[in-house]
Amino acid sequence: DQQVKQNSPSLSVQEGRISILNCDYTNSMFDYFLWYKKYPAEGPTFLISISSIKDKNEDGRFTVFLNKSAKHLSLHIVPSQPGDSAVYFCAASEGIQGAQKLVFGQGTRLTINP
Amino acid sequence: SAVISQKPSRDICQRGTSLTIQCQVDSQVTMMFWYRQQPGQSLTLIATANQGSEATYESGFVIDKFPISRPNLTFSTLTVSNMSPEDSSIYLCSVLGPVSYNEQFFGPGTRLTVL
Numbered sequence: 001d002q003q004v005k006q007n008s009p010s011l012s013v014q015e016g017r018i019s020i021l022n023c024d025y026t027n028s029m030f031d032y033f034l035w036y037k038k039y040p041a042e043g044p045t046f047l048i049s050i051s052s053i054k055d056k057n058e059d060g061r062f063t064v065f066l067n068k069s070a071k072h073l074s075l076h077i078v079p080s081q082p083g084d085s086a087v088y089f090c091a092a093s094e095g096i097q098g099a100q101k102l103v104f105g106q107g108t109r110l111t112i113n114p
Numbered sequence: 115s116a117v118i119s120q121k122p123s124r125d126i127c128q129r130g131t132s133l134t135i136q137c138q139v140d141s142q143v144t145m146m147f148w149y150r151q152q153p154g155q156s157l158t159l160i161a162t163a164n165q166g167s168e169a170t171y172e173s174g175f176v177i178d179k180f181p182i183s184r185p186n187l188t189f190s191t192l193t194v195s196n197m198s199p200e201d202s203s204i205y206l207c208s209v210l211g212p213v214s215y216n217e218q219f220f221g222p223g224t225r226l227t228v229l
Contacts, residue, residue, distance in 0.1 A: 004156075032216070043118070043206055043220030044157070089156065099210060099218045100145065104156040 003027045004092050006105035014113050019077040021108050023090035026071065030092040034099060035064060035075045038087045038107070047088075048075070049099070080112045116141055116209050118221035126227045127197055134193045135224045137207035142187035145210040147218065148180070152203045160205075163190045197228045 005024045013019045021035075031052035036044035050057040050064045050073070057064050063076045077084055087109050091102040117140040127133050137146065148160040160180055161169040169182040184190045194201050208220040 034217070036220075041222070041225075043208075043222045046217045046219065049216060091157075099216050101159060101162070102157075102218060104158070106154075106156045 001026075002106075003030075004090060004103050004105040006088075006090060006108050008108050009106070010109040010111070012111045012113060013080050015082060016079045019075075019080045019084065019110055019112070021075045021077075021088050021090075021110065023073045023075075023105055024071060025073075025092050027092070027094065027103075028071070029094040030103075032093045032099065033064070033066060033073050034091045034093075034102065035062075036089045036091060036104075037084075038089060044089060077110075080110075082112050082114060085110060085112045115217075116143060116211070116219045118207060118209060118219060120207060120221040120224050122224060123222065124225040124227075126229065128229055129198055131197055132193055132195045133197065133226060134191050135205055135207075135226075137190045137192070137221055139188045139209050143209040143211055144187070146184065146190045147208045147210070148182060148190075148192045149206045149208065149220075150203045151206065151223070157206065160192070194226065197226075199228045202226060202228045 034049040035047040163184040
């Protein structure tokens with residue numbers, strides 16, 4: 001039972017364009033969501049988060065959108081840069097625990113083409 | 115943020131043996147976590163390790179197979195016992211905070227191959 005799903009295993013985007021990574025969840029108790037980036041042979045690196053009281057959070061080139069009614073979130077990267085090529089994981093947690101007990105999606109491999 | 119190191123970074127082990135993975139953090143943290151990432155899969159939480167108490171295991175993971183120690187606020191170990199090829203995975207430790215409970219910081223992972 002996959003509670004957090006990233007249905008696109010890979011995405012290829014041209015440098016300078018917008019990258020949009022999608023994530024769906026099934027557990028309505030999830031109320032805190034995070035995006036992580038992972039390079040090969042490294043651990044995941046935290047990118048950005050959003051709580052369920054918001055529908056948008058922005059940090060530089062990264063924006064996360066949350067649609068609670070659709071149980072869907074997305075990460076927008078604009079403009080995309082070659083260094084953004086990595087595997088991106090969305091993760092979710094429930095309750096007032098913040099980032100405790102994260103449930104991860106399967107990841108999307110983003111490739112930025114020059 | 116917290117800086118986390120893991121030892122070993124990778125290992126190749128024989129079926130039936132055990133391997134202990136170490137996780138060291140550069141600051142005192144309350145909560146540490148151990149995850150497994152099987153090939154092509156997402157990260158799955160194995161257990162939460164709190165100092166001074168027994169680890170709390172997630173469904174599908176048991177202490178006899180994955181014993182965990184947490185002797186102080188900067189260190190933890192995970193042992194993978196009686197290994198089989200199905201245990202071949204990347205094992206990662208992570209910590210909550212230390213400043214905010216809204217982020218988990220991950221170590222670089224230990225790539226385990228069981229023959």
